[in-house]
Amino acid sequence: MESKSGNFNFPIIIIIFAVAIGILFLINYPSPVELNSDQQNGEEDEQQIEVEEEQIEQEIEIIENPDMPVIEPELPQVVEQIIQEEIADQMNDCPFGKELRSTPENPMTYTCKLITLENGGQFGDVRLSINEGKFEQPEIQVKKGTTVTWIMRDKTAGAGGDVPYHQVTEENGLFDSGFLFVSGDNKFSFVFDEVGEFKYFCPPHPWMEGTIIVVE
Numbered sequence: 412m413e414s415k416s417g418n419f420n421f422p423i424i425i426i427i428f429a430v431a432i433g434i435l436f437l438i439n440y441p442s443p444v445e446l447n448s449d450q451q452n453g454e455e456d457e458q459q460i461e462v463e464e465e466q467i468e469q470e471i472e473i474i475e476n477p478d479m480p481v482i483e484p485e486l487p488q489v490v491e492q493i494i495q496e497e498i499a500d501q502m503n504d505c506p507f508g509k510e511l512r513s514t515p516e517n518p519m520t521y522t523c524k525l526i527t528l529e530n531g532g533q534f535g536d537v538r539l540s541i542n543e544g545k546f547e548q549p550e551i552q553v554k555k556g557t558t559v560t561w562i563m564r565d566k567t568a569g570a571g572g573d574v575p576y577h578q579v580t581e582e583n584g585l586f587d588s589g590f591l592f593v594s595g596d597n598k599f600s601f602v603f604d605e606v607g608e609f610k611y612f613c614p615p616h617p618w619m620e621g622t623i624i625v626v627e
């Protein structure tokens with residue numbers, strides 16, 4: 412019996428010993444799962460740092476390169492609506508041949524800028540009026556080949572001066588309307604086939620001036 416019980420107890424002691432070593436091992440060493448997650452955290456941190464560094468580099472690039480488009484922060488809808496209404500109001504104040512435009516340098520600042528007019532629309536040609544002693548659209552820009560027509564609308568006796576007519580005369584003699592009298596349906600057309608800037612005036616009223624800019 413003695414040898415039997417001795418033989419029987421020995422493996423139990425070994426097993427208890429092995430289990431104890433096992434427990435100690437588990438307490439002292441982090442589990443593979445913990446190891447893994449630590450490593451993952453480390454990688455995530457590195458990625459985060461890389462992303463932040465990239466963002467900083469991009470910001471620096473934007474400051475250094477003014478040609479890069481500036482992304483405006485999104486405005487609340489009400490503010491956006493007010494701005495649009497303001498633009499629409501100002502648009503109505505732009506003279507003929509100009510439109511409200513912003514520049515890339517000042518995307519929030521709008522000013523009336525020349526647009527290029529060309530044949531087409533209601534009359535086919537581009538129509539300007541002479542009224543109350545002045546050229547009513549003193550500066551326009553047209554595409555090469557455009558017909559510009561001046562309509563005499565001034566019905567004031569003496570046409571704002573001492574003669575009852577106005578005249579459209581290019582300063583270098585490129586065109587001359589002759590007398591456009593206050594009475595009758597008087598108008599004058601000229602086709603601009605050359606690129607350039609053409610200044611014209613009214614000889615009896617030299618303070619009446621205008622410019623036609625012709626572009627390709």
Ligand SMILES: [Cu+2]
Nearest residue numbers: 577578613616
């Ligand atoms: Cu005149």
